[in-house]
Amino acid sequence: MNLNIYSFISDEKAVLEPNNDIISTALVVVGFVVFAAILSKTFIAFNNNSNSLENYEQAAMIAEDIASSPSIQGSRPELISAETLDRICEPSATEKRYLFFQRFSSNIDFYVEISTVDGNYKWTIDEGSTFSNGRDVIAASVPVVIELGSTARCVPGTVTVKLIQHRWK
């Protein structure tokens, strides 16, 4: 049997002919399903992105706020005092930490990490109840200047706010 183009044109057995409509409907259905899948996927991706962007903006705003917070300010408004950070991070200073976090609404979970760029010093401020256990964390950092000790030795550092996502999101 030779399968050249002529055999297709002159083939008059019409095996598929009676079910033409089913084949074309199946094609339309498949096309529509693919279209709907792409549409919903795009929407889900967009929604996720805008959600994370919004959360990031929130974290960035909190980070800026904390970087300029008077409660950890050093001898000048643009400096962060390492001594104050040490005092806030002491295990017994729960009241200081409470007052540090009181301004923020209780329905957002976050903790703050402040470190020097050279990595020699690192402080973590949390209320003891923030565990990420498997939840998504969104972090934002701002650069700050940290005043070490009383000799007014200043080193560059960063304030990082880690916002823990609610599980139901």
Next chain:
Amino acid sequence: MKKQKEVGIEDIITNETAWADLILSKTALILATAIILTAVYSLSGTYSDLAKKDELEAIAVGLMSNINSAGSARPGADDTIRTYYFDINSGKLADHENLNVSVSCEYVVCTLEDRERNISAVRPLCYSTLPFTPGKVRSILTERFAASGNISQPVNSVFPYADVTEFLAMKGTEELFLNMSKEVHIQKTSVFVTDGSKVNELEYILVYQ
């Protein structure tokens, strides 16, 4: 009398008129068309809902970001009352009679009652917020603790100040429904607490009209 024709298994197999085939394929075609039309219709319906939800979210985010930026403002320079106007000219929904915008101590909620269904957009607030006027805060504190919480009249409470914070949080869960054609005032305030030896400051943001 006409003799009844016997129908055997042989006849069904060898019958080539294919009427069952035709009916089945046409039924399938009609069903498939109906399903596709329903799907297209519901997709376009979902799209108009999404557009409404987007607008509700824009309203909620606008108010939320203003409350948050009032919260992150440093005291001193920015210690004035902020005024926020809803942008009622940009969207289609802003003057809708079934649109409700409310603020409680934790959330900004924007709800549209649309044909017996509610579409809503909710945004959590970053800062401790109370939907009260400054006078109301002082009066409910005076009523409960016999002290207004001013710097001159701090509330007596010991760490962790649960009686004050929980009382205010409980009062603040009542939603304040906002009139979108009027301005919203956003103000930072402090409630001072003392445990006898030192005075501490609890910061709140007040949202009122």
